Amino acid sequence: MTSLTAEKVTVDLGDRAYNILVGPDLIANAGTHIAPLLKRGRVVIVTDENVADRHLATLEKSLTAADITSQAFVLPAGEKTKNFEQLQSLLSDLLDAGVERGDLIIALGGGVIGDLTGFAASVLRRGVDFAQIPTSLLAQVDSSVGGKTGINVPQGKNLIGAFHQPRLVLADISALKTLPPRELRAGYAEVVKYGLIDDAPFFNWLEANVEKLMAGDPQALTQAIVKSCQSKARIVAQDEREGGVRALLNLGHTFGHALEAATGFSDRLIHGEGVAVGMVLAFNLSAKLGLCSGQDATRAARHLEAAGLPTKLSDIPGDLPSADRLIELMGQDKKVVDGTLTFILAKSIGGAFITRDVSASDLLEFMTDQKAV
DSSP states (O other): OOGGGOEEEEEOOGGGOEEEEEETTTTTTHHHHHGGGOSSSEEEEEEEHHHIIIIIHHHHHHHHHTTOEEEEEEEOOSGGGSSHHHHHHHHHHHHHTTOOTTOEEEEEESHHHHHHHHHHHHHGGGOOEEEEEEOSHHIIIIITSSOEEEEEETTEEEEEEEEOOOSEEEEEGGGGGGSOHHHHHHHHHHHHHHHHHHOHHHHHHHHHHHHHHHTTOHHHHHHHHHHHHHHHHHHHHHOTTSSSGGGGGGTTHHHHHHHHHHTTTSTTSOHHHHHHHHHHHHHHHHHHTTSSOHHHHHHHHHHHHHTTOOOSGGGSSSOOOOHHHHHHHHTTOTTOBTTBOOEEEESSTTOEEEEOOOOHHHHHHHHHHHHHO
């Protein structure tokens, strides 16, 4: 398969609609896809040190072949790059580079680069276009799609940000060949999420194909990425700014973000791993409250375990704070309304729903029990 046969998913947002292309060799052919978006033949690329070593030269060569000049800014790799200091530094670099309101910025990398670059683009000169070239599975199926951008602060993850839709997303499955196994597994948690939310047949397919997916089978990965992007595009088109149904996409994230904060946004627990543990916690809480069967909760956990992901608090290296402190960190979640936590729970696999009806006492008892497992 070549980039000419890449599969297309459209995010239908009226005059701000854009395409997601999924297929191999898209970085090597990026110039062809980027050129129609430009008002002048230049772009700025933002990437990180790890991705630059693997993919920057390929992207630059493709842009040059399409008569597009480029300038690249290479940032440190890792979640801690998503902070005010790096945002300010990047904005200063973009201004010094003469980026104009009609220009395009390319985010080449995983979720950290995409979130930070998208946020910078949203505020630079009150809004500059950007394109996403996600190089991790997690970014390809989740963070690059839907226009959520932002940075982390000590109080929590992604609490400072903006909605700013990209002009184009190029999900190059060839880039996944260089992805460390841990990062591939972490991204897979977000794929599983779509099955758990509202697509039980997709979850069944994932159970049958998890070995192929974890082995990096290109056909299976393409199918999983396309299906995930279709699911997210459908929900984003219904609820771009998360006033309703889009909150379902946060299954496991209220727990997961709190766990990431509790581990200092460090390599102890990367985002997809936090989501995996968080989704199991959401199903376990649902079972405790009598909302779904224990069998469904066990099935979800076993599938994530089969992919090599953590599923229990005790799977996270090092000590975690008390149940009270974890709940306090959960209170920084963006979905809090009038001080009340919003949870994404489940009636079944494929039957997630939004609720604010979890009592403080039930939550404390549940988190205390889960810490003991």
